[in-house]
Every structure is written in structure tokens, then in C-alpha cells.
Amino acid sequence: QSVLTQPPSVSAAPGQKVTISCSGSSSNIGSNSVSWYQQVPGTAPKLLIYDNNKRPSGIPDRFSGSKSGTSATLGITGLQTGDEADYYCGTWDISLSPWVFGGGTKLTVL
Amino acid sequence: QAQLVQSGAEVKKPGASVKVSCKASEYRFIAYYIYWVRQAPGQGLEWMGWLNPNSGVTNYAQKFQDRVTMTRDTSINTVYMEVSRLRSDDTAVYYCARAGYGLLHGMDVWGQGTTVTVSS
Numbered sequence: 001q002s003v004l005t006q007p008p009s010v011s012a013a014p015g016q017k018v019t020i021s022c023s024g025s026s027s028n029i030g031s032n033s034v035s036w037y038q039q040v041p042g043t044a045p046k047l048l049i050y051d052n053n054k055r056p057s058g059i060p061d062r063f064s065g066s067k068s069g070t071s072a073t074l075g076i077t078g079l080q081t082g083d084e085a086d087y088y089c090g091t092w093d094i095s096l097s098p099w100v101f102g103g104g105t106k107l108t109v110l
Numbered sequence: 111q112a113q114l115v116q117s118g119a120e121v122k123k124p125g126a127s128v129k130v131s132c133k134a135s136e137y138r139f140i141a142y143y144i145y146w147v148r149q150a151p152g153q154g155l156e157w158m159g160w161l162n163p164n165s166g167v168t169n170y171a172q173k174f175q176d177r178v179t180m181t182r183d184t185s186i187n188t189v190y191m192e193v194s195r196l197r198s199d200d201t202a203v204y205y206c207a208r209a210g211y212g213l214l215h216g217m218d219v220w221g222q223g224t225t226v227t228v229s230s
Contacts, residue, residue: 035216
């Protein structure tokens with residue numbers, strides 16, 4: 001059972017938009033910034049978003065992040081088949097083992 | 111371009127220890143914390159701890175406190191993570207990752223992963 005709750009799966013058609021939610025509490029998302037990772041099966045995770053809504057160099061603006069209260073959201077527009085992957089949120093938690101991840105969300109591009 | 115390169119796959123028996131290395135290149139090694147994260151087969155990401163390469167100070171997840179040791183060798187820009195008293199449920203891919211935007215702001219560079227299999 002992960003401290004941060006994500007939907008197990010989401011799906012959408014190519015070209016469409018999808019959002020992935022990450023729900024936490026006041027001890028984690030409510031008081032710290034969130035990062036998002038993309039993991040294609042068999043490969044290492046890749047940072048997509050840090051500090052809630054900042055994109056590292058090289059990450060297209062199709063990927064966006066937001067945070068409100070104790071929840072965060074990853075948005076992906078203009079879906080491509082190459083976006084099929086598992087997506088994880090992560091943040092610092094002041095009451096548990098310092099860093100926590102969500103359980104992951106599998107994105108299927110139909 | 112900053113890079114982390116990890117050591118190769120390991121097969122160990124229950125009760126043994128394993129030491130995984132993570133060599134940094136193309137950035138100032140002592141300037142960024144290193145996280146260790148593992149992923150059991152078919153499961154999600156699990157944070158294990160972090161190490162400050164400058165001071166050697168570590169912080170381990172509570173469940174690994176008595177079995178995990180993280181160290182570094184600044185002369186060769188390498189971080190190590192050792193897990194002792196291995197169990198079958200330690201079978202996983204182990205990743206090192208750099209805290210490129212500060213300790214609590216996410217992991218921007220990842221190693222390729224090291225598969226550790228624990229089996230009798």
C-alpha cells in the first residue's frame with residue numbers, strides 16, 4: 001500500500017489529453033513539492049516534472065504538472081504511442097521514511 | 111552529459127550480501143546527493159535511502175536501517191550500496207539516481223539499474 005495514491009491505469013487515444021492524479025496528505029504533498037517520472041518497461045525511470053510544475057531540459061511542453069492542497073496532477077497532451085509507460089509521482093514525507101512514491105499508473109494509448 | 115553507470119547483475123543465495131556500485135561522470139560528484147531506489151518484479155518504485163557524496167552522511171528508509179550500508183569513494187566518483195542478510199524478497203532491480211535540483215526536489219539522472227536475484 002503506497003502512501004501516495006495513483007489510479008492503476010488510464011487510457012486515451014492518440015492525440016488526446018490525459019491526466020494522472022496523485023493523492024497524498026498534509027505530511028507529504030501538502031507540505032512539499034512533487035516530482036513525476038516516466039518508466040518504459042525494462043528501462044530506468046525518467047524525470048518529467050520536478051517542483052510540482054517544472055520541466056527539466058529536453059522534456060516537451062506536452063507534459064505539465066500541477067498541485068493543489070494534498071493532491072498533484074500530471075497532464076499529457078497530444079498523446080503519442082511512445083507515451084505508453086508507467087508514471088510515478090514522488091515527494092518528501094515529513095513523518096515517514098523521507099521519500100515516498102505513488103504506486104504507479106500504467107498509461108495505455110489506444 | 112551527466113551519467114551514472116552501475117555494476118552488473120548479481121545472483122546471490124539467501125543470507126549473503128551484495129554490493130552494487132554506481133559511478134558518476136560528467137558532473138561534480140560531491141555536489142549532488144545520490145538516492146538508491148529499488149523495484150521488485152512487477153512492482154513500483156521503493157526508496158531505500160540517500161547519501162551525501164561530500165560528507166558521506168546517509169539517511170536510510172526505516173525498513174532498511176539494519177541491512178543497508180551506503181558508502182562512497184570520492185577518488186573514483188563512485189557510490190556503493192550494500193545489502194546484507196539477503197532474502198528472496200530482495201530480488202529486484204536496484205537504481206542509483208542523482209538529486210539534481212536539491213535533496214528533496216526529485217531525481218534527474220538515473221543509473222541503468224542492477225538486477226539482483228536472490229535464490230537458493
